Amino acid sequence: MSYADVRELQSALTTASDIAFSLGSEPSALETDQLTDALRRALAAAGALGAGHGSTGCAEHPRGATDPLYGDKDDPLPPGWGRCLLCNDRRRRASAQRRGGR
Known part of the structure; x- marks a missing residue:
């Protein structure tokens, strides 16, 4: 996020x-078009604020799915694992193969 994005x-x-x-009480078409344009500009600017960040915290899949088991007290994630479902699924499959699973 940059200062220019916030501005x-x-x-x-x-x-x-x-x-x-x-x-x-009865805005003209020009007024509503101007309002719509300003709101679209605001929406685009708001989207740009988080463009470099994702909810997964994963460099490879920043906008990927979040692991539903993340933070689950019954099935905590191993040390070094993150919130990325794609990476965690890959890790789970690899560890299952090492243990002789599927």
Whole structure:
């Protein structure tokens, strides 16, 4: 996340807010188009804030699925494992093969 990304989000939200508060009871097509554009700009800027980060914390699959067993008290993950379902599944399969499983 960069300062420029945050500033873009703030600018887009301020613009959208200014337009929204100046709308009359029957906004014109131009006003609604301007509001829509400002909101789209804000949405894009908000999406860019987390572009480099993912919920998995995995460099290979930052936007991958999160392991549902992560943090489960009944089945804790081994040391060094993360939240990435894809990587953890691969690790589980590899350890099962080493133990003579499937």
